[in-house]
Amino acid sequence: MGREVTHMQKRVLKWEEARHSLGIPLIDEQHRKIILGINTLHQAVAKALPHDAVRSLLANLIQLIDQHFSFEEALMQEYAFPETESHRLEHRAIVAHARHLLNALTPARPLRTKLAVADLTAWTERHVLASDRALGAFLIAQGAAARQRAVPGR
Numbered sequence: 138m139g140r141e142v143t144h145m146q147k148r149v150l151k152w153e154e155a156r157h158s159l160g161i162p163l164i165d166e167q168h169r170k171i172i173l174g175i176n177t178l179h180q181a182v183a184k185a186l187p188h189d190a191v192r193s194l195l196a197n198l199i200q201l202i203d204q205h206f207s208f209e210e211a212l213m214q215e216y217a218f219p220e221t222e223s224h225r226l227e228h229r230a231i232v233a234h235a236r237h238l239l240n241a242l243t244p245a246r247p248l249r250t251k252l253a254v255a256d257l258t259a260w261t262e263r264h265v266l267a268s269d270r271a272l273g274a275f276l277i278a279q280g281a282a283a284r285q286r287a288v289p290g291r
């Protein structure tokens with residue numbers, strides 16, 4: 138357990154109910170899965186797992202993120218969320234970063250991969266803590282948490 142391990146562990150993103158929960162169970166569940174996916178990817182990169190394994194973890198994660206963003210965007214539209222456009226732009230930026238990372242992934246540049254995964258982790262958490270929190274508060278005010286049977290994509 139060298140210094141680097143301790144340093145890497147600090148950057149592993151873990152679900153913390155009090156910190157990450159928005160109080161919308163379906164969104165929380167999806168966020169929990171995404172955070173787990175990021176965590177798994179992070180560890181795969183930290184342990185220098187084979188390139189194909191890292192690639193497939195990232196591809197799965199992108200799919201999960203894509204589905205989740207579509208779900209949130211459908212909710213935003215359904216409830217006429219006023220910040221839909223800026224929220225959608227943040228989604229696009231995160232997906233673009235993740236896709237770029239997938240395309241640029243090469244075993245020849247492990248440090249660059251580590252940094253890119255750390256960026257993806259930071260951006261995603263920042264989005265959940267700021268923009269998704271605002272969306273969650275709006276949806277709760279609209280009664281969405283209590284009306285989950287009526288939300289799209291269920």
Ligand SMILES: [Fe+2]
Nearest residue numbers: 209264268269
């Ligand atoms: Fe979002």
Ligand SMILES: [Fe+2]
Nearest residue numbers: 168209265269
């Ligand atoms: Fe989200």
